[in-house]
Amino acid sequence: MQLSLVIPTYNECQNIPILIERIAKVLEGVEKEVIVVDDNSPDRTWEVARTLSARYPWLRVIRRMTDKGLSSAVLAGFEIAEGEILAVMDADLQHDEQALISFIREMESGADIVVGSRKVKGGGIVDWSPIRKFISGVATLLTKIALPQSVSDPMSGFFAVKKHVYVSNKNQINPRGFKILLEFLARAKHCKIEEVGYVFKGRVHGESKISSSVVFDLIIALYELSIGKVFPTQFIKYGIIGISGLFVATFVIYLCRMFTHLSEAYSIAISIEISILTNFFLNNFWTFRPKRLLGIWNILRGIITFHAICLGGALINQAIALKLLTFGVDVYIANAFGYFIAAIWNYIINVNITWKGRPEHG
Structure with missing residues (x-):
């Protein structure tokens, strides 16, 4: 088969019949398959597409009941595609x-990747507001800075790759966000890339899927595809939670010193325990969200495991802080230094044990 065309959909019941008819005319004579991947649209786009398959035998429809997202839908289509061009x-x-x-x-x-571009000869945009043009321009600029290999329109959602390019890189592709092309541009090495100009038309039916979350996903994706190769996003999140835990620990020490007669050693010990608990819940909710622990028993087991692993870190924290106190170091500075050294230990072990391989809905 020459071409496999994947069309991710969500609430496009009015558009899909028009699009399939147009594709049938344009690709007449081309050995092809068209794969509609629908995220269980409330407007039953998947049902409309299935009725069309009786007329167009090359049309295949996937209705996804659990997974969501444009990029993951594209990869789901690629995975079952039979064409040499995806x-x-x-x-x-x-x-x-x-x-x-x-x-x-x-x-x-001879091209390995072909990108439909709105910014080369033959390309253009219809009915875009100045604000949207500005956002697109900034996003394009950031993408060109972040990625060593880029094109004139890296934000394009209209592209094709050779099947061998997908197969070689699929285990590295992150199926998050809207711009799956960025993953191929960043990860596919030594590929010949060509661009084809086209005019981006205005939407007639339905609503745009663009939102603030799309912009946020883009920023995260660019970070992961550039600096994130050295400092993973997960590590940064863990560090942010760690800093918040330091503030919690410091505040607890302050309360103990102001309102109790506990010694500095006991104050530090209590602050460590409370910060461990807050760190666990924040990390479970945010840092390790894709593998987060659900259900009371899983959470309790996670707390016990987290405590066991953090025990080594707590001992490191306590030992360093107390040692620094003997040199006359301020208790807050001593605790902070011990806390950061312990945090490195905690991350390395927890990422490989507490949240290792636990499915989000398992």
Whole structure:
């Protein structure tokens, strides 16, 4: 099979019949399959697409009941695709299906990745506000800075890759966010990339999926694909939680010294225990969210495991802080230094034991 075209959908019941008819005309004579991957749309887009498959035998429909997200939908389609060329386009009629012919032509000429671009010859944008153009421009600039290999329109959701490119890189692809093209640009090495100009049209039916979360996902994705290779996002999150735990521990020491007659050693010990508990719950909710522990028994088991692992860190914290106190170091500074050394130990062990391999809904 020459071409597998994946179309991720969510609430596109009005657009999908129009798009499939257009594709049938443009790709007539092309050995193809079109895979609609729908995230169980409330408007029953998947049902509309399935009725069309009786007329178009090359149309396949996947209705996803649990997984959500555009990028993961694209990868789900790629995984079952049989074509040598794997292409992606939106269902909102904003991408120009005529460009698919140029995609195929460029692939036949040796390209490994072909990107539909709004910013090269033949490309353009219809009915975009100045604000959206500005946001797109800034996003493009950030992408070009973050990625060593980029194109004129890295934010494009209209592109194609050779199947061998996908197979070689699929285990590294992060299926989060809207811009799956960024993953291929960042991870596919020594690939020939070509661009095809097309005019991005205005949406007729349905609502745009663009939101503030999309911008946030883009920033996170760019971080992970650049600096994140050295300092993983998970480590940064763990560090932020660690800092918050330091504030908690410091505040507890303050309360103990102001309102109790406990010694400095006991104050530090209590602060460590309370910060361990707050760190566990915050890390479970945020840092390790994809593997978070659910249910009272899993959480209790996690707390026990977390405590057991953090015991070594607590002893390190306590030993360093008390040793520094003997040199006349301020109790707050002594505790902070011990806390940070212990945090490194806690992260390395917890990431490999407490939250290792636990499914989000398991």
